[in-house]
Amino acid sequence: MKDERILIKGNEAVAFGAADAGCRCYFGYPITPQNEIPEALARLLPERGGQFVQAESEVAAVNMLLGAGACGVPAMTSSSGCGLSLMQEGISYMAGSHVPGVLVNMQRGGPGLGDIGPSQGDYFQAVKGGGHGDHRNLVLAPSTAQECYDFMFRAFALAFKYANPVLILGDAIVGQIKEPVRRMPPSDAVPAEALIRSTASWRMEGYGRRGPDGRPRLLKSVYLAEGALAERNRLLAQKYASMRAECAWDCVQTEDADLVVVAFGSVARIARSAMRSLRRDGHRVGLFRPVTLYPFPAEALAALAPGRRFLVLEQNLGQMVEDVRQAVFGLDGPAKVLWHGIMPGLFASADDVREPMLQALGEVR
């Protein structure tokens, strides 16, 4: 790996990031707009002694991920929209049995078959669990091809740190945009060998590998004895609470801002362009971009609330706005949350979001 910049799509950056982060197994089923991920990994993983399996369905893919994750091996799948819907049962099992794994959702328009354009309509599914029972995924939202690369390292590290599914929530723009990417592991990257070592106390491997005193192990999510499931859920709740330490966000010119736009992923980039032009016209606009969508950086957002208003920009019918309202609920001061939705299926420009931002500024004055 040389320190050079290569021109690749966000999807390819995901694949390179996964391979460089030490992903050993990929399981997936083709779906647009993320096909460059499996296509790149079909070459990259076998070259490195890893495994690539084109599954017969997303249902099969996520369960293969469950199997490989249960063996303590860095493994991943990727899909979009409807594919993630099909995976939810398996994700719930992974969460319930503390199995690590990385899943990528390059969102497409919905509901139903929708279209293959950009959307942030799977926000709720991603950050509220998505499957049956109480469970949470750690969710990272890249907005550039570089972040697609970098976040794969973080995703595997977090998946193994918490023995939990980690979801990369991109969209058709993030996946398809072609940008220069520096293909260098981030300085805090955890080597794959260390990830694998961290699983020594629970992974499936055959008890004979654990020496003469090795005893059989069991990984499961079913707890039928009285009180056993409640105890399991208590453990999960503790784990989810401890994940708050992973909150990450990006603030751009929020210090002097009257209006803070809250946006993630590709929409944050569109908002930033509009923000720059408004700044040139003398408007004090800032941007708050959640990088982790779960845990949601609520405290950091709340800290901005005094004296400011928020405009939530997202490409859906109103999802993240609920988390923003929750974050600033009941705070003293004039904190007020406005919302503007870009309809899934549109390719929005900075001009499209300039008007709602101006309107929001008007309300500030």
Add this chain to the structure above:
Amino acid sequence: MDAHALEAALRPADGEKCVFDTNPVLNERLTHYCPGCLHGVAHRLVSEVLHEPDLAPRTILVAAVGCATFTYDYFNVDGLEAPHGRACAVATGVRRARPEAVVFTYQGDGDMAAIGLAESLHAANRGERITSIFINNTVYGMTGGQMAPTTLLGQKTTTTPEGRCLAREGGPVHLAEIMAGLEGVAFAARCALDSVAHVRAAKKALRRAFEVQIQNLGFGFLELLSSCPTNWHMDPVTAARHVAESMIPVFPLGVFKDKAAAPSGKPSDAANESEHTAGGAADA
């Protein structure tokens, strides 16, 4: 008492001859199976095959959902749980991550032939080095006796109160024959657990179903005709007779495919077919 201590305690004293023994692959826990259920016989056979030779230390069991959900409670091997129908997909992930392990699934007829048919056939078609044990008792046991994909024509279940009708519910699925038709399947057979002779034949077939995995030949599949006295509303003896008289005529016994039937000195095909797992993904 752990398995090794149990084995020691039951060792015959001087002058005694051991005619039947526990084996350390099955633990001493009481099973949840109903009286007369043949899961216990199937478990015993699997445990014997994993004990001679000593495969258990490198075995990973992928359990299914149904009466077989708690299989992992009885086998002294590493075990994990798969969602309903997905055991062969989970086992694929395990196999790809751990090329050196012995991997098997243990699934009922609803799990493998209804909700999990796609995962089962595709894992088989890829020639995953997995052994799948398919318990066919023509009924959903755990949920209380509903129609299974293998329910016999005319058989009354809680969801076919007038009996299964070909025109309405289709006919029983013959999974062993379907499996035999797939390129990746190295061994496919159907045996029954209703008599001593059939149990002996089942053990032989079970051994082959594991051997093809270990020899890198591909997917090993064994269907076992079993009984469900509870949901058939029969006593165990009548239920075993029902297997012989009503099931075997519909589900013929036999080995439908055995790629390894040729002398074991022909590993050339095996080498090619195992290429996709040659690298392996696990740690050193």
